[in-house]
Amino acid sequence: MSLTNQPDPEARARVVAQDLQNVMHPLVQHKALEQKQMVVTGAQGSTIVDADGTTYLDAMAGLWCVNIGYGRTELAQIAAEQMQAMAYYPHTAMNLPAAQLAEQVNGLMGGGYHTYFVNSGSEANEAGFKIARQYAKHEFPGEFRFKTISRYYAYHGTTLATLAAGGMGDRKTKFEPYAGEFVHVPAPTCYRCPLGLEYPSCKVACAKAIETTILGEGPQTVAEVIVEPIMSGVGIAVPPDEYLPMVEEICRKYDVLLHVDEVINGFGRTGKMFGHQHYGISPDIMAVAKGIVSAYLPIAATVVKNHVFESFLGEVAEARQVMQVNTYGGHPAAAAVAVRNIEIMLEEKLPERAASMGAYLMDGLKDRLFRHGITGDIRGKGLLIGIELVTDRESKVQLDGALVQGVLDHCKAEGVIVGRSGGGARHSNTIVLSPPLVITRGECDTLIEVLDKAIGAAAAKRA
Numbered sequence: 001m002s003l004t005n006q007p008d009p010e011a012r013a014r015v016v017a018q019d020l021q022n023v024m025h026p027l028v029q030h031k032a033l034e035q036k037q038m039v040v041t042g043a044q045g046s047t048i049v050d051a052d053g054t055t056y057l058d059a060m061a062g063l064w065c066v067n068i069g070y071g072r073t074e075l076a077q078i079a080a081e082q083m084q085a086m087a088y089y090p091h092t093a094m095n096l097p098a099a100q101l102a103e104q105v106n107g108l109m110g111g112g113y114h115t116y117f118v119n120s121g122s123e124a125n126e127a128g129f130k131i132a133r134q135y136a137k138h139e140f141p142g143e144f145r146f147k148t149i150s151r152y153y154a155y156h157g158t159t160l161a162t163l164a165a166g167g168m169g170d171r172k173t174k175f176e177p178y179a180g181e182f183v184h185v186p187a188p189t190c191y192r193c194p195l196g197l198e199y200p201s202c203k204v205a206c207a208k209a210i211e212t213t214i215l216g217e218g219p220q221t222v223a224e225v226i227v228e229p230i231m232s233g234v235g236i237a238v239p240p241d242e243y244l245p246m247v248e249e250i251c252r253k254y255d256v257l258l259h260v261d262e263v264i265n266g267f268g269r270t271g272k273m274f275g276h277q278h279y280g281i282s283p284d285i286m287a288v289a290k291g292i293v294s295a296y297l298p299i300a301a302t303v304v305k306n307h308v309f310e311s312f313l314g315e316v317a318e319a320r321q322v323m324q325v326n327t328y329g330g331h332p333a334a335a336a337v338a339v340r341n342i343e344i345m346l347e348e349k350l351p352e353r354a355a356s357m358g359a360y361l362m363d364g365l366k367d368r369l370f371r372h373g374i375t376g377d378i379r380g381k382g383l384l385i386g387i388e389l390v391t392d393r394e395s396k397v398q399l400d401g402a403l404v405q406g407v408l409d410h411c412k413a414e415g416v417i418v419g420r421s422g423g424g425a426r427h428s429n430t431i432v433l434s435p436p437l438v439i440t441r442g443e444c445d446t447l448i449e450v451l452d453k454a455i456g457a458a459a460a461k462r463a
């Protein structure tokens with residue numbers, strides 16, 4: 001596949017007909033697909049191409065995941081070679097690529113970790129919940145530590161447990177009720193503080209709420225706290241610098257494990273290899289997916305600190321082993337591709353590039369977009385950026401959803417794909433950007449230019 005592929009209207013029409021007859025798509029109304037749809041046939045760098053020949057700058061890196069950019073054909077070679085040598089064997093045995101990948105990931109954490117392989121971010125968090133509970137069963141036999149404390153508006157995945165842990169109203173409500181083991185606390189969404197406070201006079205009350213909640217629930221019932229270091233789905237929330245160190249201290253005080261969700265933050269996105277590394281904390285459990293393999297094949301992992309891992313050791317008769325299996329966990333071809341993906345990231349210094357290109361993009365966005373009265377806030381770290389749209393900066397009232405969607409549609413019509421936050425009415429008015437970490441300055445300029453026009457048009461419509 002390359003960007004030089006010729007438009008083929010007949011082939012395109014065949015795919016559309018076959019798809020509409022047979023496929024059930026996520027998150028889009030099929031009625032909308034009947035009217036307009038993309039048939040993506042090629043991709044290179046930060047650009048994708050539709051079968052009708054239209055190219056788009058993909059400022060979302062797919063679903064926040066193609067960190068090293070599209071079109072790295074050497075990865076196809078690696079997958080093919082691994083499949084020819086040994087396509088699959090379950091991970092109850094060992095294989096070289098998975099061992100290499102685990103060593104690499106543990107090394108990026110500075111050592112002292114072991115890695116359990118799964119296939120998606122949801123599974124990585126779900127395995128984290130289960131590891132936290134099993135650990136508690138081993139370590140606190142007289143207690144019943146099964147609860148996870150998480151934040152409102154968080155997104156941790158699409159399975160029932162990860163949805164229950166999450167706090168995104170619109171994604172959750174259709175599947176209620178959930179079992180009650182996930183307890184929510186206010187999130188550090190400072191632009192709209194859920195406690196009605198202002199930083200720094202708030203003294204980071206949202207972190208303290210975790211302690212109050214642990215005490216209220218009873219520490220002997222709490223297994224872990226899960227946090228996405230820089231919240232993404234909610235429209236990008238960068239916590240105050242003290243927040244995560246305070247959360248870590250509270251976890252230590254009550255013997256509660258700290259579980260970080262690095263599914264989006266991880267692998268360079270925020271300008272460091274992992275998002276939590278901005279804050280000097282040391283998680284007990286870390287979920288990674290997306291950037292670990294830049295979505296070239298599916299693989300994900302739950303990375304656990306050695307004191308947790310050691311709790312799973314013992315005599316055979318004790319049956320302390322990880323009590324779950326994922327058929328495709330540690331898949332050799334996916335692991336081999338992930339190993340090379342991480343090498344590319346390190347060789348090309350992509351986390352550092354995300355930091356510098358992110359700063360360039362952020363400066364340009366602030367310079368141009370605050371000229372429009374409907375730009376309420378621009379925030380983020382590295383190449384993870386949110387632009388919150390409001391009716392006016394004073395009132396901070398969320399911009400009407402149709403106008404927010406209009407900005408996305410305008411950008412797309414100009415050949416740029418941007419995203420929109422989820423989280424229900426309270427938080428879906430933010431444009432989100434998460435481009436491949438290889439995005440160029442010229443592409444950043446295009447992105448700024450197009451967003452400026454699109455937000456300007458929305459502002460004019462409102463006027």
Ligand code: PMP
Pocket residue numbers: 063119120121122123125155156157158228232233261263264289290
């Ligand atoms: N955690 C976070 C922070 C995510 O953004 C996502 C997916 N967008 C997930 C978990 C779930 O990952 P997956 O879709 O691979 O299951």
